[in-house]
Amino acid sequence: xxxxxxxxxxxxxxxxxxxxxxxxxxxxxxxxxxxxxxxxxxxxxxxxxxxxxxxxxxxxxxxxxxxxxxxxxxxxxxxxxxxxxxxxxxxxxxxxxxxxxxxxxxxxxxxxxxxxxxxxxxxxxxxxxxxxxxxxxxxxxxxxxxxxxxxxxxxxxxxxxxxxxxxxxxxxxxxxxxxxxxxxxxxxxxxxxxxxxxxxxxxxxxxxxxxxxxxxxxxxxxxxxxxxxxxxxxxxxxxxxxxxxxxxxxxxxxxxxxxxxxxxxxxxxxxxxxxxx
Amino acid sequence: xxxxxxxxxxxxxxxxxxxxxxxxxxxxxxxxxxxxxxxxxxxxxxxxxxxxxxxxxxxxxxxxxxxxxxxxxxxxxxxxxxxxxxxxxxxxxxxxxxxxxxxxxxxxxxxxxxxxxxxxxxxxxxxxxxxxxxxxxxxxxxxxxxxxxxxxxxxxxxxxxxxxxxxxxxxxxxxxxxxxxxxxxxxxxxxxxxxxxxxxxxxxxxxxxxxxxxxxxxxxxxxxxxxxxxxxxxxxxxxxxxxxxxxxxxxxxxxxxxxxxxxxxxxxxxxxxxxxxxxxxxxxxxxxxxxxxxxxxxxxxxxxxxxxxxxxxxxxxxxxxxxxxxxxxxxxxxxxxxxx
Ligand code: SF4
Ligand code: SF4
Ligand code: FES
Numbered sequence: 001x002x003x004x005x006x007x008x009x010x011x012x013x014x015x016x017x018x019x020x021x022x023x024x025x026x027x028x029x030x031x032x033x034x035x036x037x038x039x040x041x042x043x044x045x046x047x048x049x050x051x052x053x054x055x056x057x058x059x060x061x062x063x064x065x066x067x068x069x070x071x072x073x074x075x076x077x078x079x080x081x082x083x084x085x086x087x088x089x090x091x092x093x094x095x096x097x098x099x100x101x102x103x104x105x106x107x108x109x110x111x112x113x114x115x116x117x118x119x120x121x122x123x124x125x126x127x128x129x130x131x132x133x134x135x136x137x138x139x140x141x142x143x144x145x146x147x148x149x150x151x152x153x154x155x156x157x158x159x160x161x162x163x164x165x166x167x168x169x170x171x172x173x174x175x176x177x178x179x180x181x182x183x184x185x186x187x188x189x190x191x192x193x194x195x196x197x198x199x200x201x202x203x204x205x206x207x208x209x210x211x212x213x214x215x216x217x218x219x220x221x222x223x224x225x226x227x228x229x230x231x232x233x234x235x236x237x238x239x240x241x242x243x244x245x246x247x248x249x250x251x252x253x254x255x256x257x258x259x260x261x262x263x264x265x266x267x268x269x270x271x272x273x274x275x276x277x
Numbered sequence: 278x279x280x281x282x283x284x285x286x287x288x289x290x291x292x293x294x295x296x297x298x299x300x301x302x303x304x305x306x307x308x309x310x311x312x313x314x315x316x317x318x319x320x321x322x323x324x325x326x327x328x329x330x331x332x333x334x335x336x337x338x339x340x341x342x343x344x345x346x347x348x349x350x351x352x353x354x355x356x357x358x359x360x361x362x363x364x365x366x367x368x369x370x371x372x373x374x375x376x377x378x379x380x381x382x383x384x385x386x387x388x389x390x391x392x393x394x395x396x397x398x399x400x401x402x403x404x405x406x407x408x409x410x411x412x413x414x415x416x417x418x419x420x421x422x423x424x425x426x427x428x429x430x431x432x433x434x435x436x437x438x439x440x441x442x443x444x445x446x447x448x449x450x451x452x453x454x455x456x457x458x459x460x461x462x463x464x465x466x467x468x469x470x471x472x473x474x475x476x477x478x479x480x481x482x483x484x485x486x487x488x489x490x491x492x493x494x495x496x497x498x499x500x501x502x503x504x505x506x507x508x509x510x511x512x513x514x515x516x517x518x519x520x521x522x523x524x525x526x527x528x529x530x531x532x533x534x535x536x537x538x539x540x541x542x543x544x545x546x547x548x549x550x551x552x553x554x555x556x557x558x559x560x561x562x563x564x565x566x567x568x569x570x571x572x573x574x575x576x577x578x579x580x581x582x583x584x585x586x587x588x589x590x591x592x593x594x595x596x597x598x599x600x601x602x603x604x605x606x607x608x609x610x611x612x613x614x615x616x617x
Contacts, residue, residue, distance in 0.1 A: 004393060006359040051355060276563055
């Protein structure tokens, strides 16, 4: 039997500078067999290694509908992410995964989807967005509300432009008050406030929301006021992880192990958890 | 109904036979002034007069530090090699019933969906020879968690001391039987009519009800009672000693040791009692105070283990009580949580 902690080797094929301190890597498995057979679902995560520094956990930010590579987006804040950020195209890193559960996209056929993301919360949502866009015929209206502290902090700027131009997506962008630039065309205001103004109807709709915990808290409150059922609101939880496979004992929120039973939860499930966030 | 008899002196032969191959013989041994489970290479090193060794023998199944992979950076890439765990035959002589019971708990975590083979391969080759307890100290509370000084679960062979200083041997598992059959000359037949030493009496702690604790901890609202937890565990300084000696504590870290060019990736014991354990890179820490960390350990023992892993989180060995520098006694918290 195999060593569950042994990563695959992946090559950095491309690098995108997304925002200050935020980078994306396009990664390709060195092993052809792994490359050809690797599969995952939107919402799952992996552990990425900078050898010598260690491992760090991020979601798979690409869509499972795009084969042959994976993408991750991360902010350099710690030792491992800083070491990862020091690398260049052609360098090798480690990857273990996919781990965790996923967004039940299969069950959303025929529904409208509203994506709400804040800051560096867009990467996990992006995987779902592209998954839905690549199977566009399965869904009704698709709306995206994305906000960041300031204009420069918005990630995936090229894709935001593309989504903005597409007639089959309703994209609303916002920055926190004071974060706008003279050229800024989007809204100014916090995500929950902008959401309240948009006043989406709750009927036949699924919401996917990721971002800072405080944003998620208020977004869920606003959605509640707008009549959304907690079972139709999906989000992801984050915690410090080391093993990713339910052994190292640190990712739990009360009795819920985020690495195994998460990271995707409905708002209803989160309300059932121990207050251990 | 003893199936075999083992003379104390014959342990010398057993040690020689096990150690002559690749095998490791583990037993109670003196370390400074305390008894610990340690590798034994000579009969004279075994201590026979002990209650509960300071450590559990989990370190032989789940080492304190262990290499899981080696990496080396070359000019055209990285060479990464997984390291297979060494799993020699291991014989633990003189296990206590609480420690033997803890093995199923560790296994339940290490095989929960993903299988950590460095754990299972070691455990699969370990023969556990438990000796029933004939003495106890104030820390012992096995009966309170539904074990006993003579419970056999988790043991391969179960030994009872005879008055003349030998052991009656009960064969508990197939692994135990194979072992005994391999050493036919050492484990002699019969001995049924010898007298055994009196088994220790470990009364249940009054006012503690493990089932009630388990049910109570299922109620998420008790987390709102921060004052209660803070009050109960105020003394704790977060040293982590309780987790290191606990036979069911399984938390670890994964860390690279070496340079950016060459080194190894290791699994190292870690502890939920340390303040950095759950610290996010952002600076947020969901368990930002010691009482939350202590509560997590208690939850792990009496909620996660029984409810999630269907095994026993606490075997009542009392080690955490004996080792705690500030005298925080888990049974006092158990009592408090039983009475609510
Ligand atoms: S919690 Fe304490 S008494 Fe219970 S098994 Fe662990 S060390 Fe022993
Ligand atoms: S041994 Fe005592 S002081 Fe140390 S972490 Fe455990 S409970 Fe706290
Ligand atoms: S990350 Fe190790 S238990 Fe979840």
